[in-house]
Amino acid sequence: MDSSNAPTKKGRSCIKWTDAMDKAMLDVFVEYFNKGDRAQNGWKPHVYTAAVKKVMEKCTVELTKDNIIARSKTFDKHYVIVNNMLSQSGFGWDDDKNMISVEDDVWNNYAKANKDAASYRYKVIKYWDMISTLYNRDRATGEGARTANESTAEMAEEIANTTATNKDANSSTKDDEDRPKKRYRSDDSIATMLGDKLDNFTAVFKADAPEPPPKPASPEEIWALLGGIPELEDDQLLAIYDVLVADDRKFKSLLALPERMKKKWVLKKIST
Structure with a gap:
C-alpha cells in the first residue's frame, strides 16, 4: 500500500504511512461512520481531530489534519479504481493477497482502456472491507443511506412497536375471552334464525305428538x-x-x- 502522501503542500509535512497507521485512522473513521458523522464531501472536523489523536497515540508519530485528509483521499482513489474493476466481468478480490485477481488477457484489455488503473495489477491494498464501506458513496452519503445507529434505532423502535402491538393484541384477546360473547345479526338474520328455530320446534313437536285416532265411520x-x-x-x-x-x-x-x-x-x- 502507498506509504506516503504526494504531492507535498505548504503546511503539510510528507510522512510515510504504515499499515498500523492506516488501521488506526480507518478504525476512527468506521467508529464515526457508524455514528453518522460522515459529511457530503468528507468527514466532519471533529472526526479528523479524533483520527489525528488516535494515530499519534497508537503509532507514536507526529502528523496533522492535512495528513489525514490526504491519506483519506488516497483511499478514496483506491476505492474508485478498484471498485470499477470489480464491477467488470473477470475481476475478483483476493482476500489472502489483498489485491485484485484477474487473468492476464482480461487485465491487458482492461488496462489498455483504463490507463489510471495500470499500477493496480499487483497493488496490495489492505483493509479493503473497511475502505469499501467508508468510501462507497452510495452507502456513505447517497440518498437514503443509513448509519448503523439509525438502523439500530429503527430496529429498536420496530421491536418496541411489535411488542406493544402484541401486548395490546393479547390484552384484547384476553378481554374478549373474559367478556360474554355477543353476536350481532341483521333483521333478516334474526328472522331467518327464528324461522329455523320454529321449524325445528314444530318438527320435534310433531315427532313427539301421538297420531290422532282415525275418524270413525259416519x-x-x-x-x-x-x-x-x-x-x-x-x-x-x-x-x-x-x-x-x-x-x-x-x-x-x-x-x-x-x-x-x-x-x-x-x-x-x-x-x-
Missing part, C-alpha cells in the same frame, strides 16, 4: 255398506248397525271383507 257410510249386503232382514240390519256404530274397528273389518263373506260375518256377529 252413519251414512255404515248404512251404505249394509245396504249392499243382500237378503238381510230389518231386524238383522238394525242389530248389526248398532254393533258397527259402537265399534268402528268392526266396521273397518266388514269393509275389508270380500262381498261373498260379508253376510256370513254379519250373521255371526249378531248371533253372539
Whole structure:
C-alpha cells in the first residue's frame, strides 16, 4: 500500500504511512461512520481531530489534519479504481493477497482502456472491507443511506412497536375471552334464525305428538255398506248397525271383507 502522501503542500509535512497507521485512522473513521458523522464531501472536523489523536497515540508519530485528509483521499482513489474493476466481468478480490485477481488477457484489455488503473495489477491494498464501506458513496452519503445507529434505532423502535402491538393484541384477546360473547345479526338474520328455530320446534313437536285416532265411520257410510249386503232382514240390519256404530274397528273389518263373506260375518256377529 502507498506509504506516503504526494504531492507535498505548504503546511503539510510528507510522512510515510504504515499499515498500523492506516488501521488506526480507518478504525476512527468506521467508529464515526457508524455514528453518522460522515459529511457530503468528507468527514466532519471533529472526526479528523479524533483520527489525528488516535494515530499519534497508537503509532507514536507526529502528523496533522492535512495528513489525514490526504491519506483519506488516497483511499478514496483506491476505492474508485478498484471498485470499477470489480464491477467488470473477470475481476475478483483476493482476500489472502489483498489485491485484485484477474487473468492476464482480461487485465491487458482492461488496462489498455483504463490507463489510471495500470499500477493496480499487483497493488496490495489492505483493509479493503473497511475502505469499501467508508468510501462507497452510495452507502456513505447517497440518498437514503443509513448509519448503523439509525438502523439500530429503527430496529429498536420496530421491536418496541411489535411488542406493544402484541401486548395490546393479547390484552384484547384476553378481554374478549373474559367478556360474554355477543353476536350481532341483521333483521333478516334474526328472522331467518327464528324461522329455523320454529321449524325445528314444530318438527320435534310433531315427532313427539301421538297420531290422532282415525275418524270413525259416519252413519251414512255404515248404512251404505249394509245396504249392499243382500237378503238381510230389518231386524238383522238394525242389530248389526248398532254393533258397527259402537265399534268402528268392526266396521273397518266388514269393509275389508270380500262381498261373498260379508253376510256370513254379519250373521255371526249378531248371533253372539
